[in-house]
Amino acid sequence: MKQGIKIVTIGGGSSYTPELIEGLIKRQATLPVRELWLVDIEEGQEKLKIITALAERMVKKAKAPIEIHATLDRKEALKDADFVTTQFRVGQLNARDKDEKIPLRYGVLGQETNGPGGLFKALRTIPVLFEIIEDCKQQCPNAWIISFTNPAGLNAEAVLRYSGWKRFIGLCNSPTVIGHRIAGLMGIPNEDLRIDFAGLNHMVFGLHVYNRGVDITSQVIEALCQYNEGKEFDKRFENLPYTPDFMRALHCIPSPYLRYYFFKDEMLKHAQADAERGENRAQVVMRVEKELFEKYADIHLDVKPKELEQRGGAYYSDAACSLIDSLYNDRRDIQVVNTLNQGGCSSFADDEVVEISSVITREGPRPVTVGRLPIHIEGIVRQIKSFERLTAQAALNHDYATALMAMTINSQVMDENIARQILDEMLKAHRQYLPGWTIPEV
Numbered sequence: 001m002k003q004g005i006k007i008v009t010i011g012g013g014s015s016y017t018p019e020l021i022e023g024l025i026k027r028q029a030t031l032p033v034r035e036l037w038l039v040d041i042e043e044g045q046e047k048l049k050i051i052t053a054l055a056e057r058m059v060k061k062a063k064a065p066i067e068i069h070a071t072l073d074r075k076e077a078l079k080d081a082d083f084v085t086t087q088f089r090v091g092q093l094n095a096r097d098k099d100e101k102i103p104l105r106y107g108v109l110g111q112e113t114n115g116p117g118g119l120f121k122a123l124r125t126i127p128v129l130f131e132i133i134e135d136c137k138q139q140c141p142n143a144w145i146i147s148f149t150n151p152a153g154l155n156a157e158a159v160l161r162y163s164g165w166k167r168f169i170g171l172c173n174s175p176t177v178i179g180h181r182i183a184g185l186m187g188i189p190n191e192d193l194r195i196d197f198a199g200l201n202h203m204v205f206g207l208h209v210y211n212r213g214v215d216i217t218s219q220v221i222e223a224l225c226q227y228n229e230g231k232e233f234d235k236r237f238e239n240l241p242y243t244p245d246f247m248r249a250l251h252c253i254p255s256p257y258l259r260y261y262f263f264k265d266e267m268l269k270h271a272q273a274d275a276e277r278g279e280n281r282a283q284v285v286m287r288v289e290k291e292l293f294e295k296y297a298d299i300h301l302d303v304k305p306k307e308l309e310q311r312g313g314a315y316y317s318d319a320a321c322s323l324i325d326s327l328y329n330d331r332r333d334i335q336v337v338n339t340l341n342q343g344g345c346s347s348f349a350d351d352e353v354v355e356i357s358s359v360i361t362r363e364g365p366r367p368v369t370v371g372r373l374p375i376h377i378e379g380i381v382r383q384i385k386s387f388e389r390l391t392a393q394a395a396l397n398h399d400y401a402t403a404l405m406a407m408t409i410n411s412q413v414m415d416e417n418i419a420r421q422i423l424d425e426m427l428k429a430h431r432q433y434l435p436g437w438t439i440p441e442v
Contacts, residue, residue, distance in 0.1 A: 003032070004032050004033075004034035004035075005031065005032055005033045005034060005035075005082045005083065005328065006033075006034065006035040006036075006037070006080060006081050006082050006083075007024070007033055007035070007036050007037070007081065007082065007083045007084075007085065007324070008036075008037040008039060008077045008078055008081040008083070008084045008085070008140075008143075009036065009037070009038050009039065009084075009085045009086075009087065010039050010074065010084065010085070010086045010087070010088055010132060011039070011040060011044075011086060011087040011088030011089070011149070012037070012038025012039050012040050012048055012051060012052075012070065013038065013040040013044040013045075013046075013047035013048035013049075013050075013051050014047075014051070014087045014088070014089075015047075015288075015289050015292045015293065015296075015308065016087050016148070016308075016316055017038065017051045017055065017087075018051070018054060018055070018058065018296070018304040018305070018308060019304060019308060019316040019317040019320075020085065020316070020317055020320060020321070021036075021054075021055050021058045021059070021304070022058070022303075022304045022317050023316075023317025023318065023320060023321030023322075024036065024064070024066065024317075024321055025058065025059065025062040025064050025066075026317075026321070027321055027325055028062075028064055028065075030325055030329060031321070031324065031325045031328060031329075033064075033066050034065060034066065034067060035066070035067050035069065036055070036066055036067070036068055036069070037069045037070075037071065037077040037078075037081070038051060038052055038055070038068065038069065038070045038071075039070075039071055039072070039073075039074050039077045040070075040072060040088075041072065042072060043092065044092075045072065047293060048070055048072075049070070050293055050296045050297050051070075051296060052068055052070040053297075053299075054296045054301060054302075055068045056068050057299075057301065057302035058302055058303065058304070060302070061302040061303070074132070074135055075135050075138075075139055078135050078136055078139035078140050078143075079139045079140065080139070080140055081136075081139070081140040081143045082140075082142075082143055082144070082328075083143060083144050083145075083146060083324050083327075083328075084132070084136060084140065084143050084144070084145045084146070085145075085146045085147070085148065085320060086129070086132065086145065086146070086147045086148060086149045087148045087149060088125075088128070088149055089149070090121075090124040090125050090128055090433050091124055091430065091432075091433045093282050093285060093286050093289070094282075095120075095121075095124065095430060095433065096112055096117075096121075096281075096282040096285070097280070097282035097283065097286075098426070098429045098430065099111075099112055099116070099117035099120050099121060099282075099426075100112070100117055100271070100275065100280045100281060100282050101275050101280060102116070102422065102425055102426050102429060103115060103116040103117065103412075103422050103426075104268075104271060104272050104275055106418050106421055106422050107268065107418075108268075108412055108413055108418065108422060109260060109264070109267060109268050109271055109412050110271070111260060111271070111281070112150055112151070112281075113150050113151040113152075113154075113201070113202045113257070114202065114257065114260045114261075114412060115260075115410050115412030115413065116407060116410070116412070116413065116422050116423075116426060118150075118151045118154065118391075119387075119391050119403070119406055119407055119410070120426050120430060121150060121151055122151055122154045122155065122158070122391050122392070122395055123391070123394065123395045123403070123430075123434060123437075124430060124433045124434065125149060125150075125151075125155060125395075126154075126155060126158045126159075126392065126395035126396065127395060127396070127435075127436075129147070129149070129155055129158070129159060129163075130158075130159070130162075130163055130396070132145075133145070133159065133163050133165045133168075136165065137165070142167070143167065144167045144168075144169065144324075144327055144364075145159075145165070145167060145168045145169070146169050146171055146320060146323055146324065147159075147168065147169070147170050147171065148171050148172070148316070148320065151201060151202070151388075152170040152171060152172045152201045152338055152355075153170055153172075153200050153201025153202070153338045153353055153354075153355055153388065154201070154388045154391055154392065155170060156168060156169070156170030156201075156338040156339070156353045157352070157353040157388050157389060157392050158392035158395060158396065160339075160340055160351075160353055161351065161353075161389075161392060162392065162396055166364075167364065169323065169337050169338065169339055169364070169365060170201065170337065170338030170339070170353070170355075171319055171320060171323060171337060171338065172201050172202070172319070172336075172338070172355065173315045173316050173318075173319045174201075174202065174204070174255055174256065174257070175195070175197050175204060175206075175336035175355070176315040176318055176319045176336070177315055178195070178206060178253060178255070178256075179193060179195055180315065182195065182206070182209060182220060182253065185220070185223055185224070185227060186211070186216070186219070186220060186223060188211050192211055192212045193209070193210070193211060194209070194210045194334065195207075195208070195209050195210075195253065195357070196208040196209075196210075196357050196368060196370050197336045197355065197356060197357045198344065198345045198347075198354065198355070198356045198357070198370045198373060199255070199345075199354065199355055199356075199373065199377075199381055200354060200355055200381055200384055200385060200388070201338055201355045202255055202257035203255060203257065203258065203261075203355075203380070203381055203384055204255045204336070204355045205252045205253065205254055205255070205373070205377060206252055206253030206254075207252050207370055207373075207374075208252075208370075209253070217251070217252070218251075220253065221247055221248060221250075221251060221252075221253075224240060224247055224253070225244035225247050225248065227239070228240050228241065228242065228247075229244065240254065240256070241259060241263060242254075242262070246262075249376070250374075250376070250377070251374070252374065252377075260412070261380060261411060261412075264411075264412070288307075291307065292305070292307060292308060295307065319335075322335060323335055323337065323360065326360035327360060327361075327362060327364070328362075329362075330361055330362040331360060332359050332360065332361055333359070333360055334357050334358065334359055334360070334368065335357070335358060335360050335365075336355060336356065336357050336358070337355070337356070337358050337360075337365050338353055338354070338355045339353065339354070339356070339358060339364070339365040339367065340352070340353060340354075340367075341353070341354045341356070341367060342366070342367055343367070343369065344356045344358070344367025344368060344369055344370060345367070345370050345371070345372070345373060346371055346372045347372050347373040347378050347381065347382065348385065352385060352389075353388075354367070356368065356370070357370070380411060383409065383410075383411055384410070384411065386409060387406050387409055387410045387411075390402055390403075390405055390406035390409070391403070391406045394406055398434075398436040398437045398438070400423075400437075400438065403423060404416070404419060404420060404423055407419035407420075407422065407423050424440045427439050427440060428440065
C-alpha cells in the first residue's frame, strides 16, 4: 500500500463515528492514516456537519496528522481509498422503529437482526451495499471493505456469495464485549485471554477459552453459573439468564442475542411492554442520539463522550481499528470476523459466511479450524443460516416467494400465515426503501 492510508466511512454522520476517530488516534504509531473521508446522504447532512467538526477538534487535540473530509459525493470520496468502512442505516431509526413494532402486533419479536426485523433491514441494506461495491470497483478496486452495518453476517453472506467482491469483512463488537467481560470475571488481563468463537453473527458461541494457552473453559462455565445465580432476568444483556444446568449442558459461552431464541417468550413480553411505553430500542436510541448530538455540537468537546457507550458502541473502535491495523501491518493475530468459512467450522460449507476466530493477514482473514459445532446448537444455527441465504436471494431478486419462505423458516416465526401477514405489512411500511419490489395491495 502507498505511504499514508486513506479511509472512507460510509455513514460518516453516525453517532458511532467518534469511536472510530478515537481508535485511529490511538493507533497513530502503527496506522498512518492521512485522510479520513466521512460520507453521508442528504437526510444526514446536519449530523455529518456536527460529526465532522467534532472529528476535526479530536484530531487537533491529539496533534494527529489526519485530514478530515466530509462529502455527500460517495464516488469522489472513494477515489484511491485503502479501506472503506460502512455504518449506515437505510431508512434511519424510523425504519428500525417499524421493524421492531410491526412484528409485535403478530406476537413475533422484531429486533433489528433477529426475525422479521433482521430480514427487512437486510432487504433495505443489501442493494445499497451492492451499489457501494460497484463504486469501489471503479474507484478503489484494491480497498478492503469493513462493514459494521447490521445485519453484519447476512450482509457479508450476500456480498461474498453474489457480488464478485472478495475484500469484504463483516464486523461486530459483540465478541469483543464478551471477551472483556470474561476477562473481568476471571481476573485475567485481556491480552492473556483467548476465546475460540464460531457460529453466525448474533448467534456466535465461545467454544473454548484459554488463559495463556491453558484451556479454562470449564472454570469459566462454573464462574458464569455462580455469577448469574439468583440474578433477575436482564433484557439488556448485562448477564446470562440461564440456569446452571443449562449452562453446564451448553458448555460454551453464548452470545447475549441467544436469549431471543432460548428465552423467546420472555423477550417477546419485554418487547411488547417496552413498545407500549414507547421504550422499544429504536425509541430509546432516538433519545440517546438526540442527547449525543447535542454534546457533539459543543465547540469545546474534543474527545469521545462516555455517554456513547449507551448507544451500544462499546469497543467499536477496538474491533474496527484493530482489524484495519492487522490487515495493513500483516499482524497475523486472531480476531473474530464474518468471513467465508473456508474449512474453519465443519458445520458449514466452505462458501458460507460464518462469524469465526480468524488469523488476520494482509491477504485477509484465515479462519481458525474449530471442528464441528456441538450437536445441541448446530441445528438452530443451521436454521438461521438457511434464513440468511434465502434473505440474501430475496434482497437481490426482489422475490416475494423467497422472502416469504425466509420469513416462515425463521425460528421467531415458523408459521406461513403469520409470516405472510408480517411480510405484506412490512413491505408496505418500507415501500420507499424497497425499489424494484411489487408491493401487495392494501
